[in-house]
Amino acid sequence: MAQITEVTEDERVSKALSMRLLRVARLLETELRRELAAFGIELWEVELLGALVRSGAPYRLSAGQLLESMRLTSGGVTKRVAGLESKGLVRRDVNPGDRRQILVTLTEEGRRRAAEVFSTKTETETRLLATLPAAVRRGLNDDLRSLLLDWEGPR
Numbered sequence: 001m002a003q004i005t006e007v008t009e010d011e012r013v014s015k016a017l018s019m020r021l022l023r024v025a026r027l028l029e030t031e032l033r034r035e036l037a038a039f040g041i042e043l044w045e046v047e048l049l050g051a052l053v054r055s056g057a058p059y060r061l062s063a064g065q066l067l068e069s070m071r072l073t074s075g076g077v078t079k080r081v082a083g084l085e086s087k088g089l090v091r092r093d094v095n096p097g098d099r100r101q102i103l104v105t106l107t108e109e110g111r112r113r114a115a116e117v118f119s120t121k122t123e124t125e126t127r128l129l130a131t132l133p134a135a136v137r138r139g140l141n142d143d144l145r146s147l148l149l150d151w152e153g154p155r
Contacts, residue, residue, distance in 0.1 A: 028128060035124045039117050040087070046121060048080050049089065049114045052106040059106035062095065066104060071152075089113055 007015075033043055041049075051069045052059045061069070067077045081104050084090045089110035095101035106114065129137055 028125070031128060032121060032124055035120055036117060039113065039120070041113070041117050044080060045084055045089075046117055048077075048084060049106070049110065049117065052090065052104065052110070053114050053118070059111065060103050063102045063104060084110070 029043065036043060036046065047070055048066065051066055052061060055061050055065075063074065063077055063081070066072075066081070067074055070077065070080075072080070081090060081092060085092060089107055090104050091107055093103045093105060095103050132140070
């Protein structure tokens with residue numbers, strides 16, 4: 001029979017931190033989903049729109065670049081692009097320089113909707129995190145960035 005051992009202070013803190021991070025993530029995700037529902041946009045769609053917006057004009061990336069940016073499988077990217085294409089927010093084109101490559105471009109409607117959605121998302125995130133002093137938010141952001149870099153490596 002397995003023996004129950006005492007938990008060290010470091011283990012207790014790690015467990016508590018892990019549970020709190022999960023709870024914060026769930027609460028943040030729930031609130032963001034609620035706010036984005038008014039736009040008919042899912043949280044995962046915002047991630048793809050964001051990748052295209054961050055690419056700058058002409059707001060176009062290859063499927064491979066999206067795959068790398070979002071850390072998804074090719075099937076995952078294809079499904080997400082198809083969903084946004086059906087809403088008229090992106091279009092897929094064959095790369096004229098390499099007919100094997102698909103380019104995903106943000107449409108005019110996609111740019112308009114992205115601006116609205118990002119504004120609402122930013123307001124929601126700011127409102128939810130405003131209870132923490134600015135210096136604490138900055139420190140927490142830096143610490144979590146370091147943790148993610150350790151786990152995932154640079155993006």
